Amino acid sequence: xxIRQVRYFVVVxxxxxxxxxxxxxxIVQSAVSQQVRRLExxxxxxxxxxxPRHVRLTAAGARFLPEARALLEAEERAxxxxxxxxxxxxxxxxxxxxxxxxxxxDRVLDRFAAIAPGxxxxxxxxxxxxxxxxxxxxxxxxxxxxxxxxxxxLRVVPVWRDPLVAVLPARHPLAAGEDVALADxxxxxxxxxxxxxxxxxxxxxxxxxxxxxxxxxxxPPSQALQxxxxxxxxxxxxxxxxxxxxxxxxxxxxxxFLPFRGPGLSLPTGLAVRSAAPSTALARLIETCTAxxxxxxxxx
Numbered sequence: 666x667x668i669r670q671v672r673y674f675v676v677v678x679x680x681x682x683x684x685x686x687x688x689x690x691x692i693v694q695s696a697v698s699q700q701v702r703r704l705e706x707x708x709x710x711x712x713x714x715x716x717p718r719h720v721r722l723t724a725a726g727a728r729f730l731p732e733a734r735a736l737l738e739a740e741e742r743a744x745x746x747x748x749x750x751x752x753x754x755x756x757x758x759x760x761x762x763x764x765x766x767x768x769x770x771d772r773v774l775d776r777f778a779a780i781a782p783g784x785x786x787x788x789x790x791x792x793x794x795x796x797x798x799x800x801x802x803x804x805x806x807x808x809x810x811x812x813x814x815x816x817x818x819l820r821v822v823p824v825w826r827d828p829l830v831a832v833l834p835a836r837h838p839l840a841a842g843e844d845v846a847l848a849d850x851x852x853x854x855x856x857x858x859x860x861x862x863x864x865x866x867x868x869x870x871x872x873x874x875x876x877x878x879x880x881x882x883x884x885p886p887s888q889a890l891q892x893x894x895x896x897x898x899x900x901x902x903x904x905x906x907x908x909x910x911x912x913x914x915x916x917x918x919x920x921x922f923l924p925f926r927g928p929g930l931s932l933p934t935g936l937a938v939r940s941a942a943p944s945t946a947l948a949r950l951i952e953t954c955t956a957x958x959x960x961x962x963x964x965x
Contacts, residue, residue, distance in 0.1 A: 812865020
C-alpha cells in the first residue's frame with residue numbers, strides 16, 4: 666500500500682467523482698482510477714461502488730475512510746518531525762523550478778546562501794503539475810507555481826507577481842517604441858504554448874486580447890521559448906510573451922522586449938509547501954522568497 670494510493674482514495678471519497686478528484690490532484694483521471702484499483706487489490710475489497718451515474722463508498726470504503734485520513738495525518742506528523750531534525754543538519758532542500766524565473770531565482774539563490782549558508786539548495790525542473798505532486802509526496806520540499814495552482818495537503822505562499830512583456834521582431838515598426846498597446850498587436854499572429862502545458866498563462870493572454878477588443882490570430886504553437894524567439898526574429902512578423910524577469914537571460918538582437926502600455930499583464934507566483942510545520946531550513950527558504958526585491962534585483 667502506497668501513501669499516494671491512500672491520498673487518492675481520500676480525495677475520491679470526498680468528491681465522489683473521479684474527474685473532480687483528478688482535477689483537485691492536478692493529474693489525469695486515468696491515473697487516479699488506476700491507483701485506487703491497485704489499492705483495492707492490495708486490501709482485497711472494493712472501496713467504491715461504481716456505476717455510469719454515480720460513485721459511492723461501499724460499506725468497506727466507509728469504514729476505511731477515517732483510517733485512511735488518520736494515516737495521512739500520521740504521515741504529516743512524521744514528516745514534520747523528520748524535517749525538524751533535517752533542518753538542523755546540512756541535508757539539501759529540493760526546490761521545484763520552471764523556466765522563466767530569471768532574476769527572481771538568482772535573487773532567491775543569493776539571499777538563501779547568505780541566511781542559510783550550511784544548507785545546500787538542489788533545483789529540480791519539472792512540469793507544474795508534477796512539481797505539485799512531488800511536493801505532496803515529499804520528493805520535493807517546495808516548488809514554485811504560477812496562476813493560483815494548488816493541491817490537497819499543500820499550502821501556497823504568495824511570493825511575487827510576474828509581469829509579462831511582449832516579444833516582437835526587432836525590425837518591426839512597433840519595436841521602436843518604449844512600450845506597446847495590446848490592441849496594436851491584433852493583426853500579428855500570436856505564438857503561445859499549448860494551453861494544457863501552461864493554462865494560466867494562455868488564459869491570461871487570450872482574455873486580455875478579448876478585453877482589448879480582438880480575437881488573437883493563432884500562430885504556430887510555441888515549443889521551447891528560445892526556439893520560438895529565434896523564429897520570431899528571423900521569420901514573418903509574429904509576437905509572443907515572456908516573463909519580464911527572464912528577459913535578461915533571453916537577450917537577442919533579433920527580437921525586442923516591450924512592456925505593455927497601461928496596467929499590463931502579470932501572473933501571481935507562489936511557493937508550494939506541505940501544510941505541516943516547516944523545518945528550520947524550509948522556513949528560511951520561505952522567508953527568502955517572500956522578502957521584497959532590493960532595487961536593481963530584477964534588472965540584471
